[in-house]
Amino acid sequence: MQNVTVVGAGLAGTRAAEALRREGFTGTITLLGEEVHTPYDRPPLSKQFLAGTWDRNRISLRLEVEELGLDLRLGRRAERLDLPDRKLVLDGGEELPFEGLVIATGARPRTFPGTQPQGVFVLRTLDDAVALKAALEAKPRVVVIGGGFIGSEVAATCKALDVDVTIVEALHLPLLRVLGPELGEICADLHRRHGVELRLGHGVADLVGEKRVEGVELTDGTVVPADVVVVGIGVTPNTEWLEGCGLDINNGVVLDRTCAAEGADGVVAAGDVARWYNTLFAREMRVEHWTNASEQADHAVDTLLKGREHAEEFAPIPYFWSDQYDTKIQMVGVPGDQVVIADGSVDQHKFVAVYGHEGRTVGAIGFSLPRKLMQYRQLIAERAPFPPEPAG
Amino acid sequence: MRVVVDFDKCVSNAVCMGLVPEVFEVRDDGFLYVLQEEPPEELREKVQAAERACPTQAITLED
Numbered sequence: 451m452q453n454v455t456v457v458g459a460g461l462a463g464t465r466a467a468e469a470l471r472r473e474g475f476t477g478t479i480t481l482l483g484e485e486v487h488t489p490y491d492r493p494p495l496s497k498q499f500l501a502g503t504w505d506r507n508r509i510s511l512r513l514e515v516e517e518l519g520l521d522l523r524l525g526r527r528a529e530r531l532d533l534p535d536r537k538l539v540l541d542g543g544e545e546l547p548f549e550g551l552v553i554a555t556g557a558r559p560r561t562f563p564g565t566q567p568q569g570v571f572v573l574r575t576l577d578d579a580v581a582l583k584a585a586l587e588a589k590p591r592v593v594v595i596g597g598g599f600i601g602s603e604v605a606a607t608c609k610a611l612d613v614d615v616t617i618v619e620a621l622h623l624p625l626l627r628v629l630g631p632e633l634g635e636i637c638a639d640l641h642r643r644h645g646v647e648l649r650l651g652h653g654v655a656d657l658v659g660e661k662r663v664e665g666v667e668l669t670d671g672t673v674v675p676a677d678v679v680v681v682g683i684g685v686t687p688n689t690e691w692l693e694g695c696g697l698d699i700n701n702g703v704v705l706d707r708t709c710a711a712e713g714a715d716g717v718v719a720a721g722d723v724a725r726w727y728n729t730l731f732a733r734e735m736r737v738e739h740w741t742n743a744s745e746q747a748d749h750a751v752d753t754l755l756k757g758r759e760h761a762e763e764f765a766p767i768p769y770f771w772s773d774q775y776d777t778k779i780q781m782v783g784v785p786g787d788q789v790v791i792a793d794g795s796v797d798q799h800k801f802v803a804v805y806g807h808e809g810r811t812v813g814a815i816g817f818s819l820p821r822k823l824m825q826y827r828q829l830i831a832e833r834a835p836f837p838p839e840p841a842g
Numbered sequence: 843m844r845v846v847v848d849f850d851k852c853v854s855n856a857v858c859m860g861l862v863p864e865v866f867e868v869r870d871d872g873f874l875y876v877l878q879e880e881p882p883e884e885l886r887e888k889v890q891a892a893e894r895a896c897p898t899q900a901i902t903l904e905d
Contacts, residue, residue, distance in 0.1 A: 465894070491899075493897065511899075512899050740897055741857070741895065741897070744894060744895065745895070748894070769857065769860075771855050771897065773853070778853075778854075778855070780855060780856075782860070818872075820854055820855055820856035820859075820868050820872075821856055821859065821867075821868045821869060821870060823856070824856045824857075824859050824860040824868070827860045
């Protein structure tokens with residue numbers, strides 16, 4: 451293989467480029483990024499960057515473009531993948547031949563249909579964060595639509611900036627689908643204790659306001675007044691450019707257990723766009739977290755260089771963190787249908803809860819107890835019986 | 843091999859501790875302690891993994 455093209459210059463894409471060199475690949479590496487910005491790290495966008503405590507320089511990804519000899523092309527978008535001719539068609543029609551391909555195009559925020567009035571934001575990119583940060587300076591009334599991680603973090607940052615904020619969530623608890631009712635209740639309590647108003651159990655009927663947003667109308671007819679609305683209702687993987695190209699696309703690029711794309715040779719994918727079967731948890735996954743983007747990029751490159759038949763299965767223990775207010779929420783593994791509090795105090799928001807599924811320990815979530823939480827990682831790896839013996 | 847932690851960047855997520863408990867320890871005071879600043883060569887791969895896995899890029903491995 452003489453050249454590899456990496457599509458996407460977020461964390462997964464930049465890690466893939468680094469991994470290629472680390473594994474001894476000496477050919478050409480082309481790294482395409484749709485955004486004009488040099489690669490940056492996204493997690494701080496809703497936290498330290500939005501709060502103004504970290505600047506642009508501090509969120510740059512450590513990427514040695516010259517040392518690695520990368521052909522980094524920013525502000526370029528892949529429009530189409532031609533698998534039979536092994537080439538990409540870029541915006542403007544330029545064709546880029548490749549031998550190996552890493553798909554790392556990530557995901558983009560879901561939005562409401564139709565034209566949005568001014569004052570409605572999403573948060574995914576640096577440009578999004580700069581715009582929202584500027585809007586918060588006037589101390590507006592903020593409504594966050596969606597009580598997921600991004601919405602919860604934005605709400606927490608708003609409070610740190612002394613901005614009034616309400617979270618609107620269609621389900622009756624925040625993070626209910628991700629963490630279950632027990633943890634959802636605790637997360638709701640965390641918001642309330644910090645003075646965030648929660649409007650739970652009613653979806654959004656409409657955004658009120660012609661030119662500028664004035665409020666959010668809920669399905670029960672009430673209107674929550676707003677000067678700024680932040681929409682955090684999940685993401686869609688960026689796969690439109692791959693439609694009809696011959697790859698298996700189904701809520702992400704479908705990979706085999708080694709991260710090689712189904713339906714083509716010499717094509718791998720990593721990060722938010724990638725769906726694969728994780729044998730450790732016996733389930734299909736598409737993970738939208740930082741650590742997976744990094745680990746999967748490393749693994750996908752290994753698979754690309756070794757070839758599918760010699761490659762290893764990618765079976766990681768997922769991990770994510772979310773900083774909200776002064777609480778550090780972290781999770782290893784996956785949620786299960788059973789949950790027990792294993793350490794600490796829920797009331798003080800310092801505890802570890804452990805998830806079980808079919809008699810096995812499958813996950814653990816910690817609130818501000820990183821040391822204790824990490825001790826459950828090994829139990830999850832071993833598929834220890836549930837509930838587990840308390841960790842030391 | 844020398845492990846350098848930028849404590850201005852470290853937010854004590856303990857990912858490094860999950861990977862290499864021989865070298866990294868987040869204690870109950872919430873701070874990260876480097877147990878071995880010059881870990882033995884056989885830990886190199888694991889420490890490199892911790893360097894890449896650190897969510898705030900706070901770990902650097904110097905030769």
